[in-house]
Amino acid sequence: MQQNRSQVTERDGLFELEAGSDVLDSPRYNHDMAPTKVRERTWNKWHITALWVGMAVCVPTYTLGGVLTAYFGLSVGEALMAILLANVIVLIPLTLNAFPGTKYGIPFPVLLRSSFGVLGSNVPCLIRALVACGWFGIQTMFGGLAIHLFLGSVFEGWKSLGGTGEVIGFMIFWSLNLWVVIRGAESIKWLETLSAPLLVAVGIGLLMWAMPNVSMTELLAIPPKRPEGASVVSYFAAGLTAMVGFWATLSLNIPDFSRYAKSQKDQILGQIFGLPLTMFLFASLGVVMTAASVKLVGVTVSDPVSLIGHIQSPVWVAVAMALIIIATLSTNTAANIVSPTNDFQNIAPKVINRTKAVLLTGFVGLALMAHELLKKLGLIVSDVSLETVYSNWLLGYSSLLGPIAGIMVVDYFLIKKQQLDLAGLYRDDVYPAWNWAGFVAFGVPVVLTLLSLGSDAFSWFYSYGWFTGSALGGVIYYGLCVMRAQPSIMKTAV
Numbered sequence: 242m243q244q245n246r247s248q249v250t251e252r253d254g255l256f257e258l259e260a261g262s263d264v265l266d267s268p269r270y271n272h273d274m275a276p277t278k279v280r281e282r283t284w285n286k287w288h289i290t291a292l293w294v295g296m297a298v299c300v301p302t303y304t305l306g307g308v309l310t311a312y313f314g315l316s317v318g319e320a321l322m323a324i325l326l327a328n329v330i331v332l333i334p335l336t337l338n339a340f341p342g343t344k345y346g347i348p349f350p351v352l353l354r355s356s357f358g359v360l361g362s363n364v365p366c367l368i369r370a371l372v373a374c375g376w377f378g379i380q381t382m383f384g385g386l387a388i389h390l391f392l393g394s395v396f397e398g399w400k401s402l403g404g405t406g407e408v409i410g411f412m413i414f415w416s417l418n419l420w421v422v423i424r425g426a427e428s429i430k431w432l433e434t435l436s437a438p439l440l441v442a443v444g445i446g447l448l449m450w451a452m453p454n455v456s457m458t459e460l461l462a463i464p465p466k467r468p469e470g471a472s473v474v475s476y477f478a479a480g481l482t483a484m485v486g487f488w489a490t491l492s493l494n495i496p497d498f499s500r501y502a503k504s505q506k507d508q509i510l511g512q513i514f515g516l517p518l519t520m521f522l523f524a525s526l527g528v529v530m531t532a533a534s535v536k537l538v539g540v541t542v543s544d545p546v547s548l549i550g551h552i553q554s555p556v557w558v559a560v561a562m563a564l565i566i567i568a569t570l571s572t573n574t575a576a577n578i579v580s581p582t583n584d585f586q587n588i589a590p591k592v593i594n595r596t597k598a599v600l601l602t603g604f605v606g607l608a609l610m611a612h613e614l615l616k617k618l619g620l621i622v623s624d625v626s627l628e629t630v631y632s633n634w635l636l637g638y639s640s641l642l643g644p645i646a647g648i649m650v651v652d653y654f655l656i657k658k659q660q661l662d663l664a665g666l667y668r669d670d671v672y673p674a675w676n677w678a679g680f681v682a683f684g685v686p687v688v689l690t691l692l693s694l695g696s697d698a699f700s701w702f703y704s705y706g707w708f709t710g711s712a713l714g715g716v717i718y719y720g721l722c723v724m725r726a727q728p729s730i731m732k733t734a735v
Contacts, residue, residue: 352496354666644687647713686717
């Protein structure tokens with residue numbers, strides 16, 4: 242017989258929900274969004290380390306050094322230092338926002354119901370989802386190119402397809418990504434655990450191939466592309482903000498993964514082991530490989546897919562492309578599909594299940610890449626490049642997501658004191674439908690960021706968007722919550 246009221250139990254600091262009819266019949270609940278059972282929290286520190294290795298080793302990480310030197314005016318040494326420091330900094334919101342996921346077993350959208358309201362949570366969720374769908378499309382483009390080059394190395398006639406072959410590769414890779422996520426969290430854990438050692442091996446192999454053709458001394462001595470005599474501080478800070486923005490997305494929806502962690506210790510150590518060093522080493526590899534590409538293939542090539550495509554041996558191209566396909570798949574499924582899948586379900590959990598949400602993610606990502614795909618098919622002509630979109634996003638979206646990260650941390654640790662009503666997060670009678678404190682705290686930094694775009698005096702507010710946004714959002718949210726609580730305290734005292 243089904244119980245009427247839900248029960249919450251605790252085991253070694255991990256909370257578990259036995260859902261009753263009050264939750265099971267709620268429009269805010271479905272099986273995929275439900276808190277994980279303690280027995281389902283099977284990811285240890287090495288699984289989480291593998292998750293981060295699998296996500297960090299990807300084509301965009303490889304190109305980060307080039308982005309910082311070309312677009313942000315940093316030297317090679319400054320660029321690599323910015324990448325390392327940024328990933329140490331981003332560990333702070335990552336580990337803090339992972340805490341409630343591990344403790345309560347809840348995904349990102351359900352956690353947002355505490356700070357933005359049960360219905361209001363859909364606004365930051367959809368902002369996060371749109372960014373993820375864009376990245377899904379970009380990564381799928383890289384994966385599709387790898388499949389095209391792989392098939393071209395195996396079947397000679399495939400090369401003649403040109404852009405059409407790349408589009409076919411895109412659709413194959415697109416389908417493969419959706420299939421993995423539809424199969425669930427254990428499928429993702431298996432993929433990440435398998436791919437991590439392979440990706441490390443690829444990195445070592447590429448480095449051994451490139452090192453004889455590049456002088457590190459000469460590489461580090463290349464002058465930065467900024468005005469002579471200009472202070473490094475502003476350029477470094479802008480680059481640092483952009484690099485923090487690279488994982489600003491995951492610093493929000495890390496509960497989508499930490500809900501499967503065995504303990505807080507596992508999620509903390511796994512992230513420390515897996516993120517900063519992997520990002521630094523693979524970005525460093527990208528700098529070295531790009532510098533060596535002139536001697537290796539005769540032209541400067543800034544992405545590994547195109548670089549390996551220049552290799553004359555079909556066998557080595559096939560092997561390398563197969564590994565890059567695995568690398569891009571492990572990044573894309575975890576970093577860019579899991580979050581929007583949960584975010585879209587949050588809109589109407591009884592109507593949108595995981596399979597429907599995965600397909601919705603896939604079609605939005607496809608729509609966002611339609612322009613690039615039509616260019617490859619020769620149906621339209623355009624000067625807008627994928628690289629331009631990619632580099633401009635780094636600062637722009639970090640400015641939007643920073644306030645959300647600050648609000649989440651302040652709400653859980655300072656306002657709620659790490660205590661959530663687990664069953665209440667899935668009903669309409671505990672948390673408000675719309676928490677206006679969250680929206681004001683989010684809206685003020687965003688408006689100031691937009692205004693700063695037209696002002697030279699306040700351009701720093703945009704350039705350092707993630708830092709200014711997260712700090713200001715957190716402070717405003719804390720102040721509003723304290724002021725709202727004061728009248729209640731005074732009324733009780735009277």
